[in-house]
Amino acid sequence: MVIVYDKTAELTGARPRHPEKAARPDTPALKKPEWIRVRMPGSPVYAETRDIVKAHGLVTVCEEARCPNIGECWSQKHATMMIMGDTCTRACAFCNVATGLPKPLDADEPRRVGDAVAKLGLKHVVITSVDRDDLSDGGAGHFAATIAAIRHATPSTTIEVLTPDFLRKEGALEQVVAARPDVFNHNLETVPGLYLKIRPGARYFHSLRLLQRVKELDPAMFTKSGIMVGLGETRDEVMQLMDDLRSANVDFMTIGQYLQPTRKHAEVKAFVTPAEFESYGRIGKTKGFLLVSATPLTRSSHHAGDDFSRLQAARRSSIR
Ligand code: SF4
Numbered sequence: 001m002v003i004v005y006d007k008t009a010e011l012t013g014a015r016p017r018h019p020e021k022a023a024r025p026d027t028p029a030l031k032k033p034e035w036i037r038v039r040m041p042g043s044p045v046y047a048e049t050r051d052i053v054k055a056h057g058l059v060t061v062c063e064e065a066r067c068p069n070i071g072e073c074w075s076q077k078h079a080t081m082m083i084m085g086d087t088c089t090r091a092c093a094f095c096n097v098a099t100g101l102p103k104p105l106d107a108d109e110p111r112r113v114g115d116a117v118a119k120l121g122l123k124h125v126v127i128t129s130v131d132r133d134d135l136s137d138g139g140a141g142h143f144a145a146t147i148a149a150i151r152h153a154t155p156s157t158t159i160e161v162l163t164p165d166f167l168r169k170e171g172a173l174e175q176v177v178a179a180r181p182d183v184f185n186h187n188l189e190t191v192p193g194l195y196l197k198i199r200p201g202a203r204y205f206h207s208l209r210l211l212q213r214v215k216e217l218d219p220a221m222f223t224k225s226g227i228m229v230g231l232g233e234t235r236d237e238v239m240q241l242m243d244d245l246r247s248a249n250v251d252f253m254t255i256g257q258y259l260q261p262t263r264k265h266a267e268v269k270a271f272v273t274p275a276e277f278e279s280y281g282r283i284g285k286t287k288g289f290l291l292v293s294a295t296p297l298t299r300s301s302h303h304a305g306d307d308f309s310r311l312q313a314a315r316r317s318s319i320r
Pocket of ligand 1: 061062063067068069070071073074078079080299300301302303
């Protein structure tokens, strides 16, 4: 018997979002602590943001990942576009983005992203994507085209990319770096010991090397990476991962609490306390990151504009 977790899919016969997880037993669900509090969506600016995104036919990671910060971010027009469709070729155990075979690339999407960013009036934008292992360049050319389109539509906007790992895509990383985003972000997501379970299609040292390579190609480009905690990692493993990121010259690290999108996803092993997050933040700074954002609701793109200003200021003061 197939156990279907997506009730809508079950009732309508539609394809579930994560077919590879559908037959798995439910994972335990821990009760959320009081410090995981989110603002409900609903302000007029939130609705305006949603309308601009829809009018341009764009996908956002805010919606696809069911991000807990959407009420706050969209009330400030901070939407993070997810390019190259809504279907991912990987099947990570933590992620709510639908999995399967994606549609062909939409060549007009970069222009629409540029227009939407201009319409939203963003000073800083984060562009991410699904994994596109089906494309020969992993989607690097589409990233480059999107960066160019944003520069054309709104030249003063600073651009942060949050890319896939471009595993086995020769020359892909170089193509994105050559398009000169202001911040290059690639998330390690978790400690190496949990990769097989949480991020089975990826390789820890490949991701680390990718970040290191960005700095080699363009030492002035800010690099950034993030992890989720609460997946069963130990504190020592987080310390080692921080050291690994510093060895790769990564400037900015984000640490947030993992939240389980559905009972078919990896379970939350622990809710890390705000005090523990503060401690991670302090230790990260002593290890030499220009900036560390570590709170339960920290996400890669949360407050990314303000953080970019802080990054610039931190670099200026470090070279005085
Ligand atoms: S934190 Fe990022 S993904 Fe979440 S709502 Fe804000 S911009 Fe979107």
